[in-house]
Amino acid sequence: MRREYNSYSDLSRHFRLYDEQSMDSLQDDHLRIHMNPNGSDDGSLQHVDCYSSIYLPTYPLLRHHNFKLKSYYSNVGNCVQCNKRLRFAVASLKCRDCPVRCHVSCCRLLTVNCIPLPLVSRKLGCLFDFVPHVAPMVPALIVHCVTEIEARGLEQEGLYRVSSTRDKVKRLRHKLLRGKTMPHLGNKDTHTLCCCVKEFLRSLERPLIPLYYRQDLVLAAQQTDVLAAEEQLYFAMVELPQAHRDTLAFLMLHWQRIAQSPAVKMSINNIAVIFAPTLFDDVDLNLSNIVLWQQVLRMLLLQSPGFWAQFLEVEPLQPACSLDDDDWKRENNYSPSLHWQSVKTYFRSMVNLAG
Template sequence: MAASSNSSLSGSSVSSDPEDYQPPIWKSYLYQLQQEAPRPKRITCPQEMENRPKHYGREFHGMISRERADELLGSAEGAYLIRESQRQPGSYTLALRFGHQTLNYRLFYDGKHFVGEKRFESVHDLVTDGLITLYIETKAAEYIARMTTNPIYEHLGYTSLLRDKIVHRLSRVRNEPKKVTFQKDGKISSPLVRHSAIKDCPEKHCNYEKVHNFKVHTFRGPHWCEYCANFLWGLIAQGVRCSDCGLNVHKQCSKLVPSDCQPDLRCIKKVFSCDLTTLVKAHNTPRPMVLDMCIREIEHRGLKSEGLYRVSGFTEHVEDVKLAFDRDGEKAEISATIYPDINIITGVLKLYLRDLPIPVITYDVYSKFIQASKIPDPDTRLEGIHDGLQLLPPAHYETLRYLMAHLKRVTMNEKDNFMSAENLGIVFGPTLMRPPDQNTLSTLNDMRYQKLIVQLLIEHEDILF
């Protein structure tokens, strides 16, 4: 039923490994139907209507009946007019001729014209899009229902053995027993002891699973769905685009796309306030490069500065460094030559963590950590914290692990910097943990537990991670 053609008309941006790349075959059947769809034919009112709303033109016919509207439209496919309701003065109806009958839609205006979710600059555009949708859905209902059954997505390089390995690794971690055993002397036995014994192995880049960040998008010019290879029909809001990797798909196809988003740096507008997993995948790093660069600079200068992380740096300079990261990424200059005050760098690190849209200790596991912190028995409490850590997304876990190892080294210089694990817990508790409801009262009530969690993570970093 469907004809096929090469992608000479396609504006889609499919990326794949050059060695495996084959020119995609875009299915043009729906594109051909859009070309065949009836064109709008405005039925103008022969006289000037005094009560015509300013956002309507000569297609407005005033307060006429459905029967009169049907007569005026005649038999021409695509003919349309606007009338005011006789039963509800002040409400307006779009009368449209399609499929040898007159269809009536309640018409709204809030700065743009709409009858459903889509909003249009003009009534003409609304009718054009409506006719395309009606025609395609009438002619190709069965085709649309089965167009996702043999997706081209699987053959265009979006999926790989690497993704399969990631899924396998994540499922293995999630299915492993989380039980931690404690010896009578209070020391934690395997598996945490074994884990801590191998934690110093050479670091590997992590390939984290990430879902696409789809948003409704209006495509200029013909575009094809990069999941099913069918045309994205309509005049506006034809589909969705992943704002992190640029993948273009139908709205219905977006529900079937695997969680293997590979963010493109060209789509990532900034470093701060960017989702943590998105940023590390875009830069192909195990942790945010802000974290690595700041910690490296702080430890290079030494960890003996009094009040490290407690003393605030000059706000204007902290903002300057933030802008440098957003603008230059890993090429941002944060050396002592440019910013001699170490508190500026610590301030930037804290600001980065505070600005994350999803905190390092995510909203999903926040309550589990808070509940664990309330357990009176120290051993059982650590067991609960360890269980919470296993539920963190891999990028968040790795970020927290690296940060706690750094803060542990800060506490080893406590006699000079006066920063104990408890003091650092006060500083980093609200930064790393935020309650999902953002309720002021619950935030205040939880602050002591947030502090305790971070304190315990630092003190027991060697066995918890």
């Protein structure tokens, strides 16, 4: 059943957007991004001082890994950071929460986010089949591709506009969704990563913005008062399922960074034109609906980064282990000669089986 909200006091503290002090500060024109009902880029992100602090060349990990020492005797694989082969029967690191493997020496240089595995093993095409069981509920494919795109592609022209070959996109998508280990993305073309994100959004059974929640977004886009539009939009975002809300917020922040980069040459209008049919995926897709969805998506992109960042609170898992912790080394029997002990144990077991 749909919940009704009469004021901000009706919302819980976890989902409250602004308190009384921040609501007063929103009236300052220098602390917010104005929405343009006409759809032009006159009030673009480049003229807002508060947005320049959000645009950074690198971004910290959303969640740290919870590593354990493990020696592999079959299906060794490569390190996700340096893409070099993990040595046979030599101790390496494996995350307890995600399929990341790396060398012990590469763990401090790791730039791959820890995205816990979904609770369900089936992959029928619903967004909930690909998201972790804790917040933020964003699919690992989107997080890894977006992180790599922002690390190497913000100075490259034509992101999400230049296409890639279908075979490359299909193979990469299969590795990210069906693979047992996390593939190395440092050698992948950025256009292939962008196409992989678009293909994943198109392949969902239900679009990212479901049909039953679009009317509130349309009402927010038609508001002439900025504060009333943000309030209406916030109520609409709270009503969205958590997986759809977190994924949409993560993509909005990503596309805002792309629009902020002048080298990419992708304005907010261009992003709205490209992704409006994908995010809404209307059955009766005609010209009037396309124009309406572009207006709604343009309104979403013109929101402040702080509005979207509030939906991406990281829910903690088990505390990550540190290689500097003596207790952790003692518990896991870590020593410089650990790999030799593993080799001896392996060959001793082979001799016992042969006997």
